[in-house]
Amino acid sequence: MSDSRFAAPTRRGFIAGTASLLAAPAYAQRLVGEQNVLESEREANPNVRRNISSFSAQDWRPYFSSLRNGAILVDIDSRALHYWGPDQVTYRLYPSSIPISEELTRRGRTSVIQKVVGPDWRPTPNMLKRNPEWPRYIPPGPDNPLGTHALYLSWTYYRIHGTHDNRKIGRKSSNGCIGLYNAHIQDLFALAQVGTQVRVI
Incomplete structure (x- = not known):
């Protein structure tokens, strides 16, 4: 009788586990970066916040009819x-x-x-x-x-x-x-x- 705790991993389990391990460093780095920003803000001024949540690329078309002159x-x-x-x-x-x-x-x-x-x-x-x-x-x-x-x-x-x-x-x-x-x-x-x-x- 085999112990299910030591059963061979399934392909699906292997892929999910590998993906989580690969994502962990990036996730940890993001958290560390955000923590550093928050700590530096507290040191400079505890009442002032940066807005980094919606900092993302945009398309020009909703705002300009052309890119003439940039x-x-x-x-x-x-x-x-x-x-x-x-x-x-x-x-x-x-x-x-x-x-x-x-x-x-x-x-x-x-x-x-x-x-x-x-x-x-x-x-x-x-x-x-x-x-x-x-x-x-x-x-x-x-x-x-x-x-x-x-x-x-x-x-x-x-x-x-x-x-x-x-x-x-x-x-x-x-x-x-x-x-x-x-x-x-x-x-x-x-x-x-x-x-x-x-x-x-």
């Missing part, structure tokens, strides 16, 4: 910026910072009207009302809140720009602009052109 979609909810090139092949997806409040958030259609390497920065009149202690001007450099590159939009005062403070990415941390890691804005800067269409949703 297209940039900024999704405020998922805190992501999507870029599609006019060749209909190039695609980029970047995590972004977004405005700190709905009042400072502007949605709709605009376009890139200027590209600047090493932008300088002046706070808007409204920023100075809210923060009268802020400097009136910051030249290009490591203290500049626009980072290394900026895409100026047709909306007055609105930019897609880099940041030297990586803690801002993935968070509600801007006064209206969309921020990217410096490495990502450099990549986007090389791809986007004056005339690239932009939509913020």
